Amino acid sequence: MPSIVSRIVPVYLRVIGANRTFVSAEGARRHIRERSLRPRPYGPPRLLRSDVSVSVDHSSGWPIYTLTPRGTARGNVVYAHGGGWVNEIAPQHWTLAANIAALSGTTVTVPIYPLIPFGTAGEVVPAFAKLVLDNKSRYGEVCLAGDSAGGQIALSTAILLRDEHQVKLPRTVLISPALDLSLSNPEIERVQPTDPWLGQEGSHVLTAHWRGELPLSDPIVSPLFADMAGLGPLSIFCGTRDILNPDVRLLVDKARAAGVSIDYHEGSDLVHVYPLTPTPEGRTARAAIIDRLRVALSPTRAHLPRP
Structure with missing residues (x-):
């Protein structure tokens, strides 16, 4: 059974109307218009961690932030933030990125990618792949x-790297990833009444912008349609009160059948992106994420303190 705090989270999300962008087409269109007119700040909070330094580079056309831990760093994590492809990076993303840097002993790169209605999967995913390749040259x-939404970008990027550059990543971490942007899985209807955050009608408006000229079945848009064979290990976290959960289960089965190493954490009765929530279950998931990345990048290192 979820903790008391986790049981409060769905109530809180419904009270604040967290799903208003996703449950209706008009709500999604209104949100896109508002964010186009009044973009939200994207910079990191002034107080992250004292043992992590932050720098930014604008030479690629996007702001690319780098979080560097104190002392010797090994390897790199490229983090794609979520937000329905329409919302800017949130403080919870920055906090997780900083904790990964400090507690995994690695640099973390956070691209501030263009959002809809201006950005598309066809532009963003190849740019993420190039960033990974550049970072491999720099960090190993x-x-x-x-x-x-960032989980979709991350998995689509891993697939593109495999297919076009023959690169197999040591690990890809997916938190409640969007996998099939058609949202046509019939099991979604069963989960929808329990999901206090996401909805199909508004999501269809968002994904119509994000896919651009590409079909929904293109793995750059919907990575669930890709062949999974040859991908590096995957760590996946998803709650059951999340309409993305049915497709996550399909991904787990498909990837395992293809011989991919899967580390799957399903949060019973937990909400979308539960590892980012201020709950006991969220803290446990964040510790697992940090541990998996630490081992992938520094397999012989002694364990570092947990967050």
């Missing part, structure tokens, strides 16, 4: 991580 081993 590189892992990918992402949540929700």
